[in-house]
Amino acid sequence: GDALKAKLKDVIVREGEKVKKIRKDYGNVIIGDVTIDMAYGGMRGIKGLVYETSLLDSEEGIRFRGLSIPECQERLPKWHDKGEEPLPEGLLWLLLTGEVPTSEQVKGITREFHERGNVPEQVEAIIRSFPKDMHPMTQFSAAILLLQPQSKFAAAYREGVNKSKYWEYAFDDSLTLLAQLPRVAALIYRNVFKDGNITASSTHLDWSGNFSQMLGFNDRKFHELMRLYLTIHADHEGGNVSAHATHLVGSALSDPFLSLSGGMNGLAGPLHGLANQEVLRFLKKIQAQLPGPQYTKEDLTKTLWNHLNGGQVIPGYGHAVLRKTDPRYTCQREFALKHMPHDPNFKLVSDLYEVTPKVLTEHGKTKNPFPNVDAHSGVLLQHYGLVEEDYYTVLFGVSRAVGVLSQLVLSRALGLPIERPKSVTTEWVEKYIASN
Ligand code: CMX
Numbered sequence: 001g002d003a004l005k006a007k008l009k010d011v012i013v014r015e016g017e018k019v020k021k022i023r024k025d026y027g028n029v030i031i032g033d034v035t036i037d038m039a040y041g042g043m044r045g046i047k048g049l050v051y052e053t054s055l056l057d058s059e060e061g062i063r064f065r066g067l068s069i070p071e072c073q074e075r076l077p078k079w080h081d082k083g084e085e086p087l088p089e090g091l092l093w094l095l096l097t098g099e100v101p102t103s104e105q106v107k108g109i110t111r112e113f114h115e116r117g118n119v120p121e122q123v124e125a126i127i128r129s130f131p132k133d134m135h136p137m138t139q140f141s142a143a144i145l146l147l148q149p150q151s152k153f154a155a156a157y158r159e160g161v162n163k164s165k166y167w168e169y170a171f172d173d174s175l176t177l178l179a180q181l182p183r184v185a186a187l188i189y190r191n192v193f194k195d196g197n198i199t200a201s202s203t204h205l206d207w208s209g210n211f212s213q214m215l216g217f218n219d220r221k222f223h224e225l226m227r228l229y230l231t232i233h234a235d236h237e238g239g240n241v242s243a244h245a246t247h248l249v250g251s252a253l254s255d256p257f258l259s260l261s262g263g264m265n266g267l268a269g270p271l272h273g274l275a276n277q278e279v280l281r282f283l284k285k286i287q288a289q290l291p292g293p294q295y296t297k298e299d300l301t302k303t304l305w306n307h308l309n310g311g312q313v314i315p316g317y318g319h320a321v322l323r324k325t326d327p328r329y330t331c332q333r334e335f336a337l338k339h340m341p342h343d344p345n346f347k348l349v350s351d352l353y354e355v356t357p358k359v360l361t362e363h364g365k366t367k368n369p370f371p372n373v374d375a376h377s378g379v380l381l382q383h384y385g386l387v388e389e390d391y392y393t394v395l396f397g398v399s400r401a402v403g404v405l406s407q408l409v410l411s412r413a414l415g416l417p418i419e420r421p422k423s424v425t426t427e428w429v430e431k432y433i434a435s436n
Contacts, residue, residue, distance in 0.1 A: 001112035001175055003105055004093060005168070011097045012167065012413040015052075019414055036429060043239075044320060048421065051238025051247070053095040053407045061327035062236055064091060065098045069232060069327045076231070077103040079206055085228040088402055089113070089207055092178070095235060095406040114203045114210075116179035119187070123147060127187050128196065136188050136391045137268035141261045143184045148257035150176055157253065166253070167413035173256040174405035181398050182207065186214035193388045211398070215386070221339055222384040226395075228335060229377065232328045233396050235403025239321075241266035242273060242397075246404040247411065251419040256408055263404050264397050270315070273396045275374035278315035280389035282307070283348055283378070293344065297355055304352075304359045316375025317356055318366045328373035332380060345379040 032047045054064045064072060076086035076094065081103055089109040093101035101109075123146045130139050148154070153169035161169070183201070190198045199213050208226040212218075238244060246263030250256070267273035286303050307314060319326065333353075336346045353371060360369035378392055424432075 001108070003108050004096065004112075005171060007093075007097050007099070008171065008409075008413075012410075015410075016414060036433075039424065039429075042320075043421075049238045049244070049247070050416075051243065051407055052098075052410050053403055054235040054237050056237040056321050058321055058323045061322060061324070064235060065094050067094070067100075069331050072231060073228075073331070075100050077101065077106045079209065079223070079227065083224055083227065085224045086231045087206055087208070087227055088230040088234060088399065091231050091234055092402050092406060095403060096409065110206050111203075112175060113179040113207050114201065116176050117183060117201050119147070119180050119183045120150070123184075124187060127184065128191055130188075130191070132192050135268070136192060136394045137264065137274070137397065139188045139192070140185060140394045140397055141264040141268065143188065144177070144181075144257055144261040144264060147177065147180060147184070148255065148261075151255040151257050152176075153255040154257075157255075163415065166415075167409050170250075170256055170412040171409045174409055177256060177260060177405060178207075178401060181401055182211035182214060185394050185398050186211060188394060189215050189388075189391055193391065217384060217386065219384055222386075225335065225339075225380055225384065228331065229380075229395060230399040230402070232331060233373065233377075233399035235400075235406070237321075238407065240272065241269065242400050243404050243407065246408060248419050250408045250411060251416065253418075256405055259408055260401055260405060263400070267397050267400060268393060271313075273374075273393045273400070275315045275372070276377050276392040276396060277389045279374050280378035280382070280392065282315050283345065286348065286352075295351075297351065300351060300355045301359055304356060308359070308363055314356060314360065317360060317369065317371050319368045319370075319372050322370070322372065323368050325370040326372045326375075329371045329376050332373070332376040336376070336380060336383075340380075340383045343379065343383050345382050349376055349379050 032045075034046055038044060038046050054062055056062050060068070062069065067075065072086050072091065072094075073084075076090035078084065079087060087106055087110075090101050090106045092109060093099070093105060123143065126146055127139065127143050130142070150173075152172045153166070156165070156169045183198075186198055190196055194216060199216070202210055202213060205213060205223075206227070208230050209223040211230075212223045212226045217223075236243065238247060242263040245266040246259045249262035250259035254262075270278050286300070289303050290299055304314060333350070336343065336349075340346055352375075356371070357369040360366050377396075378389055381387075381392065381395075
């Protein structure tokens with residue numbers, strides 16, 4: 001934690017000066033136009049937000065500080081230097097500083113997470129008392145609020161801290177959150193779906209391995225899967241609902257706990273993070289309707305059309321920005337080809353990949369007929385026995401916290417102001433049209 005904070009201090013000074021100069025010299029340069037369609041259309045395509053940690057290209061997919069997913073898999077430190085998948089602790093370092101960390105630096109973060117990982121007892125008791133039929137994402141968001149009294153940011157603000165120090169408290173809170181989220185998330189899982197017992201933290205394990213173990217999964221391949229999973233779901237630039245919601249709430253100087261909870265409420269929507277749960281439900285529905293494992297591509301096509309004709313979206317397909325297959329889908333497909341090539345659920349996902357883009361193209365509505373991250377993640381979890389799909393978005397949420405909290409720290413460091421875009425009414429639009 002200390003090494004990261006020291007590094008971050010340098011980066012923040014450098015970046016702060018750079019941004020100041022850009023704004024001073026080029027603040028009036030126009031980077032886009034806004035049409036009436038954009039204003040009604042969910043602000044699609046408007047460049048109205050600076051978000052440093054990652055950038056999404058419509059053809060190529062996500063880059064974390066310039067690194068693609070395969071590059072992250074290659075360059076970020078691995079578990080004991082011999083695992084195959086990147087450690088999300090390394091991604092955190094990369095997102096915050098823009099630099100690839102060493103194994104030692106990553107170990108330091110893992111240690112820090114262990115040191116801060118104890119969830120307050122009264123919070124655990126309340127989580128255990130949640131009704132079992134309360135959706136895991138509702139529990140997760142509520143649990144993050146329960147952690148909020150620990151906020152150093154909120155306490156410092158109350159004490160009248162100088163604004164130049166905001167980022168340090170946001171950083172502190174973010175580390176506390178990231179350290180405690182796995183335990184909180186595992187508690188929800190064990191409490192809703194198992195007997196409520198949870199394995200104590202193992203300090204010899206990394207963040208993902210320890211989380212897996214607390215969930216109750218000891219297969220080393222599952223730990224590798226979780227390292228990949230928690231890395232690739234972390235960040236997807238700034239305009240998506242969970243990132244933008246966290247950023248928006250944080251811009252009011254709400255502390256990282258309040259901000260993250262807000263982001264998680266957005267992630268819980270079926271068009272965003274909940275799509276991973278919806279995909280699994282959809283796969284089960286298809287399996288129930290198919291004649292058996294000997295189904296044909298025509299059978300699949302028919303089920304897809306029935307679903308679409310019922311006025312529902314095909315979950316896991318389409319994207320607001322991407323126009324090609326999501327590289328987060330591709331790397332999960334590669335994981336499946338390597339570790340579970342004969343898994344029947346993987347076969348269904350694979351067969352759908354061959355059929356769905358054609359159907360969606362013919363359907364003619366979606367701008368992107370290709371799969372996104374959520375089309376694949378569920379079957380990997382099913383394979384290792386994490387079969388309760390209502391829980392899947394919580395895993396997404398634990399990962400997404402890495403990205404949105406990194407940016408939150410940087411936003412406070414750069415002194416970004418309260419977010420407040422201008423809205424207009426349809427009456428205003430009519431008058432504007434008439435006068436032009
Ligand atoms: N199945 C059917 N119709 C779809 C579709 C899909 N998978 N994706 C988009 N469409 C439809 C839209 O509903 C919209 O229809 P209307 O004009 O009737 O409103 C039309 O195609 C145009 O939409 P778009 O511009 O292509 O897509 P958007 O940017 O509006 O929305 C997204 C993007 C992801 C919400 C949408 O593709 C979708 O609903 N996909 C299914 C849900 C999903 O997988 N979400 C997860 C995304 C990744 C994540 O955030 O986790």
